[in-house]
Amino acid sequence: MTCRFAGWLLVLCGWSAGAHADECPPALVKPDAPVPGLVIVSLDDTGMAFTTCGMADIRRKRAVSRDTLFQAASLTKPVTALIALTLVEEGKLDLDRPLVGYLDGPYRHDQALLGGQPVWDTVEDPRLRKVTARLVLSHRSGLPNWAFGEPLRFALDPGTEWKYSGEGFSLLAAVLEHISGQTLPALAAERVFTPLDMRDSGLVWRDDYADRMATGYDTQGKVIDAMQFRRPVAAASLYTTPADYARFVQALLRAKPGSASARLRERQVEVDAAYALGWGLGVGLEEHEQGDCLFHHGINNGFQSFFMVCPEQRRGVLWFTNSDNGLSLAPSLLKSHLPGPHPVLDWPVLRP
Secondary structure, three states: OOOOEEOOEEEEOOOEOOOOOOOOOHHHHOOOOOOOEEEEEEEEOOOEEEEEEEEEEOOOOEEOOOOOEEEEEOOHHHHHHHHHHHHHHOOOOOOOOEHHHHOOOOOEEEOOOOOOOOOEEEOOOHHHHHOEHHHHHOOOOOOOOOOOOOOOOOOOOOOOOOOOOHHHHHHHHHHHHHHHOOOHHHHHHHHHHOOOOOOOOEOOOOHHHHHHEOOEEOOOOOEEOOOOOOOOOOOOOEEEOHHHHHHHHHHHHHOOOOOHHHHOOOOOEEEEHHHOEEEOOOOEEEOOOOOOEEEEEEEEOOEEEEEEEEOOOOEEEEEEEOEOOHHHHHHHHHHHHOOOOOHHHHOHHHOO
């Protein structure tokens, strides 16, 4: 494989086994869509290939690599979903039992989830007794995406409509910790990271991440002060590398029918037929007659990421960026790695 330099865009060599590495997409150098750093992982069920483009930190002239740390943002949710489904597999969690029934008392909501110290409110709304793990994983809990700095209130009645919710995953995490007697980071390490050899992944910030962490940039290319998650957030706080998360995505592609990994893609709800969009038990589904493709997006300030795998095609693609423009690459990257129609590209969430 050759390496080339074009303008500021540094293309580094990657390892390939089975899958095929590509050139860096021309969209990176367009003035209206700058993406300082990008790592693309092309994968199938036998191997993966990495294409690394640009800079993890422009000022320090530090290039991205397969081992650069990124904020994975909402790519945390499929990890939390897999933890839950392993507990379902063991009979410790029932997808259809009300989650608050597992707790010793009422659910306490943390209004300051991103801060150093929690600020609690107790949720008394009787509708909480209708919220199950199935509804949380398929985003039908009726809870809002976030309730920062205010008490938790329902946006919809549980089970009535699809509404994307990070707060639902916080409720689920409280139950996972209670029934297991372990913290969420310990559960993630035991049930996901260690089995998949994800040695560079964690749900809370560590000071030794600093030298390997990508710097986040806004849409204009200005540096964003990155959040340092000192407490785990089940929906958003994963720190990981492209190499690590590719192992997780490949596990979804290789999953045997009936396994916890395979259950993530069990279709639960049609979200919007106009985009062929449904949702499973932790991932989005682009619905096709020949078989659904599963995907998820990640959006934190300064970081955008995405994966899609199509089991019937036996291949997929994952990418991480340190830019608020990262999802603008979706049309070109899906076209080149997963040829065919992708109605979900018109979903407004993927056009931020």
